[in-house]
Amino acid sequence: MKFRLLFWIIGLLIMGGPLMAGPFDLVPLPASVVRGEGQFSLSRKTVIRYDGALAQEAVMAVKMLEPVLGFALETEVSGSAPENGVIRLQLNQPNDRLTGTEGYLLKITPQKILISANTAAGIFYGVQTLRQMAGESPAAVPAAVIIDYPRFPYRGVHVDVSRHFMPFASLFPLIDQMAAHKINVFHWHLVDDQGWRLEIKKYPRLTEVGAWRVDREDLHWNSRPLQKPGEKATYGGFYTQEQVRELVKYAQERHVTIIPEIEMPAHAMAALAAYPALSCTGENLGVSPGGVWPITHIFCAGKEETFHFLEDVLTETMELFPSTFIHVGGDEADKTEWKRCPLCQNRIKEEGLKDEHELQSYFITRMEKFLNKHNRKLLGWDEILEGGLAPEASVMSWRGEDGAIAAARSGHYAVMTPTSHCYFDYYQGDPSLEPPAFGGNITLKKVYDFEPVPAALTGEEAQYILGAQANHWSEFISTPEHLQYMMFPRLAALAEVVWSPKESRDWDDFSSRMKTQYARYALAGIPYARSAFQVKAHPRLIPETKSLEVEFTTEVSHPEIRYTLDGSVPGPVSPLYTGPVAVTRSVTARAAVFVDGKSVTTPLSRPFFLHKAVACPVNTRYPNSSRYDGSGAYTLVDGVKGSTNFNDGNWKGYYKDDLVATIDLGQPTSVRAVETHAIQDIGSWIFMPAGVVVEVSPDGEHFRRLGSATHAIPVTAAERILYDFRVKKRAENVRYVRVTARNLGTCPEGHAGAGQGAHLFVSEIVVN
Ligand code: ACM
Ligand code: ZN
Numbered sequence: 073m074k075f076r077l078l079f080w081i082i083g084l085l086i087m088g089g090p091l092m093a094g095p096f097d098l099v100p101l102p103a104s105v106v107r108g109e110g111q112f113s114l115s116r117k118t119v120i121r122y123d124g125a126l127a128q129e130a131v132m133a134v135k136m137l138e139p140v141l142g143f144a145l146e147t148e149v150s151g152s153a154p155e156n157g158v159i160r161l162q163l164n165q166p167n168d169r170l171t172g173t174e175g176y177l178l179k180i181t182p183q184k185i186l187i188s189a190n191t192a193a194g195i196f197y198g199v200q201t202l203r204q205m206a207g208e209s210p211a212a213v214p215a216a217v218i219i220d221y222p223r224f225p226y227r228g229v230h231v232d233v234s235r236h237f238m239p240f241a242s243l244f245p246l247i248d249q250m251a252a253h254k255i256n257v258f259h260w261h262l263v264d265d266q267g268w269r270l271e272i273k274k275y276p277r278l279t280e281v282g283a284w285r286v287d288r289e290d291l292h293w294n295s296r297p298l299q300k301p302g303e304k305a306t307y308g309g310f311y312t313q314e315q316v317r318e319l320v321k322y323a324q325e326r327h328v329t330i331i332p333e334i335e336m337p338a339h340a341m342a343a344l345a346a347y348p349a350l351s352c353t354g355e356n357l358g359v360s361p362g363g364v365w366p367i368t369h370i371f372c373a374g375k376e377e378t379f380h381f382l383e384d385v386l387t388e389t390m391e392l393f394p395s396t397f398i399h400v401g402g403d404e405a406d407k408t409e410w411k412r413c414p415l416c417q418n419r420i421k422e423e424g425l426k427d428e429h430e431l432q433s434y435f436i437t438r439m440e441k442f443l444n445k446h447n448r449k450l451l452g453w454d455e456i457l458e459g460g461l462a463p464e465a466s467v468m469s470w471r472g473e474d475g476a477i478a479a480a481r482s483g484h485y486a487v488m489t490p491t492s493h494c495y496f497d498y499y500q501g502d503p504s505l506e507p508p509a510f511g512g513n514i515t516l517k518k519v520y521d522f523e524p525v526p527a528a529l530t531g532e533e534a535q536y537i538l539g540a541q542a543n544h545w546s547e548f549i550s551t552p553e554h555l556q557y558m559m560f561p562r563l564a565a566l567a568e569v570v571w572s573p574k575e576s577r578d579w580d581d582f583s584s585r586m587k588t589q590y591a592r593y594a595l596a597g598i599p600y601a602r603s604a605f606q607v608k609a610h611p612r613l614i615p616e617t618k619s620l621e622v623e624f625t626t627e628v629s630h631p632e633i634r635y636t637l638d639g640s641v642p643g644p645v646s647p648l649y650t651g652p653v654a655v656t657r658s659v660t661a662r663a664a665v666f667v668d669g670k671s672v673t674t675p676l677s678r679p680f681f682l683h684k685a686v687a688c689p690v691n692t693r694y695p696n697s698s699r700y701d702g703s704g705a706y707t708l709v710d711g712v713k714g715s716t717n718f719n720d721g722n723w724k725g726y727y728k729d730d731l732v733a734t735i736d737l738g739q740p741t742s743v744r745a746v747e748t749h750a751i752q753d754i755g756s757w758i759f760m761p762a763g764v765v766v767e768v769s770p771d772g773e774h775f776r777r778l779g780s781a782t783h784a785i786p787v788t789a790a791e792r793i794l795y796d797f798r799v800k801k802r803a804e805n806v807r808y809v810r811v812t813a814r815n816l817g818t819c820p821e822g823h824a825g826a827g828q829g830a831h832l833f834v835s836e837i838v839v840n
Pocket of ligand 1: 403404453470
């Protein structure tokens with residue numbers, strides 16, 4: 073509060089005259105916005121007048137403003153002409169300490185618009201803000217003083233173009249959007265097991281062979297057999313060096329630095345398909361068409377050729393990318409081959425290393441020396457901490473924040489990109505309403521609530537946190553449109569996290585500003601996600617009355633939620649939701665958010681089952697996994713079936729064990745059918761029960777078999793599948809029902825986890 077007041081006073085001094093406080097719908101929110109009186113009218117007569125050193129920024133300003141104005145403004149270098157009716161781009165003399173290296177002052181009066189900054193980047197960001205303000209009504213840009221600068225110097229977006237190739241032309245609009253969000257780093261994940269996408273002149277096979285894989289797009293990512301002899305590799309693509317230069321320049325003009333990532337020692341199967349001799353075994357496994365786990369086929373750390381090759385590759389990479397940081401991956405290297413390889417073992421001995429972790433550290437440190445020699449800095453995933461961090465390395469903390477904490481405490485820089493908040497390949501809404509995603513659930517609000525500085529760090533250590541980054545891994549993202557869908561609007565939330573002052577974070581305010589941001593996306597033709605408008609139902613079991621109380625929520629602030637309980641589609645005059653709704657019989661609840669009288673998303677549809685076993689005691693022979701406890705004791709009999717998200721709080725998970733559950737119905741009951749609700753999600757190693765047996769008993773001691781049920785769902789099925797194992801048979805005088813669902817025990821052949829433990833998940837046992 074104090075913070076905002078200070079700026080308000082600064083604004084007051086700059087503007088003179090009476091003021092209204094309050095931001096416009098700017099995203100990310102500037103450090104300070106003070107509204108003035110009147111407005112500036114942007115027209116064809118408006119001229120962009122610039123300091124000589126800002127010629128390039130003037131060109132960019134014309135380009136940036138043209139889509140919102142519908143015409144291109146004239147520019148002229150600043151001279152002695154009067155400055156009314158102009159957009160003035162001006163470098164500060166001397167530097168202004170407050171706005172720093174990327175900040176700006178944007179002062180709009182009825183006479184003139186001034187953008188001043190210490191740097192060209194600051195001017196550029198001032199123009200981005202002006203573009204947002206002008207977008208609403210160019211002829212009446214409201215008078216204001218905006219003082220703005222970023223909270224963090226590293227504001228990143230990562231895109232994986234290996235798992236799925238993104239056409240070259242599709243990258244330009246992404247850079248434009250990054251810039252519009254004041255993002256300044258594009259971390260380009262150019263190589264991985266599933267494709268090498270960067271032309272390297274010295275090693276043409278990297279793209280002749282490494283850029284192409286057999287097309288198994290019709291199979292689940294984690295069930296794609298490797299290339300067979302004689303099979304043609306037809307899926308893929310790569311970027312030529314000429315294209316890379318063009319994109320780098322385009323990004324530079326928009327103050328976006330492209331950091332290339334060349335993965336080592338793992339995620340290298342595409343490179344090893346081209347140059348098999350660089351692995352420990354020399355085997356050629358081809359370019360993997362899908363998921364590989366664990367990742368054992370990696371560069372040999374014992375062969376000198378490996379280092380020569382990688383140094384050559386990095387040499388050409390550095391020629392293409394002027395970024396200070398070069399990302400060398402370093403993640404998820406399984407050391408199985410290194411343990412067996414005489415050359416790797418020899419290296420461990422010769423270098424006096426303790427183990428394979430230290431061998432990885434040797435590997436990365438050696439690459440770092442090479443990069444440092446060329447005045448570059450090494451950046452790597454947090455596994456580069458294992459076995460000892462290279463002396464100058466910076467860490468990208470993805471497995472939570474521990475990597476960043478360790479780095480900062482030892483005086484190394486870190487970029488935050490934890491799976492908890494920054495993995496934009498995860499679901500952003502109800503998985504049953506979303507296109508298939510990697511898993512997890514990172515909603516718009518979850519991103520907005522992200523705090524990049526780990527609480528465990530002291531103020532001094534916190535200086536080592538450079539910023540944060542959104543990661544777009546593309547296992548499940550195969551088109552540019554889908555990539556944009558995953559990126560927007562979550563990038564708006566991340567932009568605010570990394571740019572805006574921490575003190576000004578306010579979800580309600582952001583949520584209301586996003587209405588305008590959505591209109592900007594629509595104007596730019598971005599297929600953004602509306603998942604934040606989805607309605608969620610939160611049923612609460614009332615054991616005493618064996619009924620439910622259902623709350624409806626959505627992420628957006630002040631929603632107009634309308635609902636029905638008869639299964640019909642809610643319309644603009646359906647009951648308005650004002651508080652928890654009682655459900656006393658089996659119904660299907662439907663609900664949607666309405667904006668301006670229209671439903672914004674596919675309405676929620678949630679059935680509730682008030683069956684004979686609801687709120688009855690359940691005993692299980694084997695405990696469920698502690699991580700997958702659903703909602704506790706009544707999970708299997710709470711009237712609620714789980715969704716395709718096994719983490720939605722409705723599922724009990726059993727690792728390797730069977731589910732054997734005995735339900736006490738409390739009194740002799742007549743039973744007609746028993747249904748067991750299960751899920752298969754092979755990407756998370758969850759398989760359908762092999763079969764389900766239902767037994768009944770009058771006394772809890774003598775059980776007789778009521779029936780059994782199996783299924784015909786292939787263990788390779790790509791989608792998440794829900795299935796009810798139904799045993800339909802009458803029985804009287806039943807007090808106890810025992811359900812046995814058989815776990816496969818291990819993941820089947822052909823699955824990425826073949827031979828390792830399998831999960832079984834059940835959400836409800838419906839007794840009718
Ligand atoms: C990663 O997600 N393997 C960095
Ligand atoms: Zn080796």
